[in-house]
Amino acid sequence: MSIHMILTADINKIERQTYDLLDYLGDIGGLIEIIYYSTRALIMPFAAMRIKALLVNRLYHLSVSTK
Numbered sequence: 001m002s003i004h005m006i007l008t009a010d011i012n013k014i015e016r017q018t019y020d021l022l023d024y025l026g027d028i029g030g031l032i033e034i035i036y037y038s039t040r041a042l043i044m045p046f047a048a049m050r051i052k053a054l055l056v057n058r059l060y061h062l063s064v065s066t067k
Helices: 021-059
Strands: none
Touching: none
């Protein structure tokens, strides 16, 4: 039985990085939030225009009564 020790100035450093479930869900949540707010910014003007048209239509609606 023998032991060999080699002394060098080089250091081998091994690191392990993990990507767990909470990090993954956080990344997905960020992506979903970006998609939600960008879609909302695109749709909001059309929704506001539709609400205004509906209100104007109800404001100036003529009802014909037959007596």
